[in-house]
Amino acid sequence: MLDLTFIRNHPDVVKEAAHVKNNSIDIDALLALDQKVVALQHEVEEARAKQNQLSKGIQQAAREKNTELRNDLIAEGKKLAEFIKANEPELNQLTEERYNLLLLVPNIPDPSAPVGKDESENVPFKYWGEKTEFGFTALDHYDLMLKHNLVDIERAVKVAGSRSYVLRGEAARLELALISFAMDKMARKGFTPLIVPSMARDFSFIGSGQFPKGRDQVYEVKDQDLFLVGTAEVSITGMYKDEILKGDELPLKFVGYSPCYRQEAGTYGKDTRGVFRVHQFNKVEQYIICKADHEESVYWFEQLLQNAEELIQDLELPYRVINVCTGDMGDGKVGMYDIECWVPSEGRYRETHSCSYLHEWQARRANLRYRDENGKVKFVHTLNNTAIASPRILIPLLETHQQEDGSIRIPEALRPFMGGQEYIGR
Numbered sequence: 001m002l003d004l005t006f007i008r009n010h011p012d013v014v015k016e017a018a019h020v021k022n023n024s025i026d027i028d029a030l031l032a033l034d035q036k037v038v039a040l041q042h043e044v045e046e047a048r049a050k051q052n053q054l055s056k057g058i059q060q061a062a063r064e065k066n067t068e069l070r071n072d073l074i075a076e077g078k079k080l081a082e083f084i085k086a087n088e089p090e091l092n093q094l095t096e097e098r099y100n101l102l103l104l105v106p107n108i109p110d111p112s113a114p115v116g117k118d119e120s121e122n123v124p125f126k127y128w129g130e131k132t133e134f135g136f137t138a139l140d141h142y143d144l145m146l147k148h149n150l151v152d153i154e155r156a157v158k159v160a161g162s163r164s165y166v167l168r169g170e171a172a173r174l175e176l177a178l179i180s181f182a183m184d185k186m187a188r189k190g191f192t193p194l195i196v197p198s199m200a201r202d203f204s205f206i207g208s209g210q211f212p213k214g215r216d217q218v219y220e221v222k223d224q225d226l227f228l229v230g231t232a233e234v235s236i237t238g239m240y241k242d243e244i245l246k247g248d249e250l251p252l253k254f255v256g257y258s259p260c261y262r263q264e265a266g267t268y269g270k271d272t273r274g275v276f277r278v279h280q281f282n283k284v285e286q287y288i289i290c291k292a293d294h295e296e297s298v299y300w301f302e303q304l305l306q307n308a309e310e311l312i313q314d315l316e317l318p319y320r321v322i323n324v325c326t327g328d329m330g331d332g333k334v335g336m337y338d339i340e341c342w343v344p345s346e347g348r349y350r351e352t353h354s355c356s357y358l359h360e361w362q363a364r365r366a367n368l369r370y371r372d373e374n375g376k377v378k379f380v381h382t383l384n385n386t387a388i389a390s391p392r393i394l395i396p397l398l399e400t401h402q403q404e405d406g407s408i409r410i411p412e413a414l415r416p417f418m419g420g421q422e423y424i425g426r
């Protein structure tokens, strides 16, 4: 959410942001509604102020035994009370309407973000590692998993329906190893490990920006104010709601693990082979809460990216980093980098990480604040990036490290988390 004063003073900037983000919000309609709210609020507050003066006048008239004046003042007070009673419901309703429109206003993208309409206009700007060339016929991730009995999709579909899977044997151990490997590395970088709820109340989803627009992607717990999170980002965003952090406590650096649940609405028929796009997966999430300073946010934006790059380099996976364009980054982002790992069987890079900075857009929605060095209470800035998301990362991992004999080499960095095992299938 943006500051209403900013929208009032810079409507064209906000309209341009909405335009480049394919966001159809009508800023003129929002501002017209805002004017109605402000005017009505003023009238109701004026009436209230007059009521206070009147009650003093009534007491004064009573003390002076001036019955006529007292009765006139009481009559006037009654008229004011009727005015307030008649207008307060409308004021509340218009205020609610304005709030719901404010939730749809996008953040202002940084000038460094490419302007584009969709992912085809994202800009790759960094490549690492040689695209894997095999001197033999290589298998794709699903055939490799079947070969080594690492997955059971049929029985998972029996249990949970489409886009579900059972990880078996070393794949199950690999996923846990990847989670520990990521948590361990991030903890050593001073990020506080968290294992957070993967069910959260709706204010966390409003705070992160998942609601109202992305509600169709979220599973709901029947008859309770509880929803399954699609990322630990949602749970962490809600943790500090309504608190006022001390400036010297910032930045808060978290590495949060949670199961993630996504309806994947609208992706019917996309990525249906194997485990690329599933309804439930596990993710280790980097999350930063920092002071409201653009340079500070940009610093952490680069740091979160670098952390993820280090993890992928440790896994010895070729990848590229793309600067996500305005039309693909979504409402809340100021800037967004995706990391895409090379998938040999597809002969292309596929997204495995997504890194964003949002200034105070989430903080305003979730009411996350801090007291700065001058004692001024401000909204914080928030950022997030994937550390590891599995089983998707298993796809480049298994494919890239497959050997001619069909076995799969486990990267050095993972072996300590796999009991020292060096290969799968040897």
Ligand SMILES: Nc1ncnc2c1ncn2[C@@H]1O[C@H](COS(=O)(=O)NC(=O)[C@@H](N)CO)[C@@H](O)[C@H]1O
Binding pocket: 230, 231, 232, 233, 262, 264, 275, 276, 277, 278, 279, 281, 283, 285, 351, 352, 353, 354, 355, 384, 385, 386, 387, 389, 390, 391, 392, 393
């Ligand atoms: N349906 C899915 N199935 C498997 N993996 C997924 C799915 N959706 C997302 N992921 C993984 O989770 C990563 C982060 O998801 S994201 O929506 O892009 N971004 C976030 O959730 C942010 N909180 C940063 O992690 C993706 O890059 C991908 O690796």
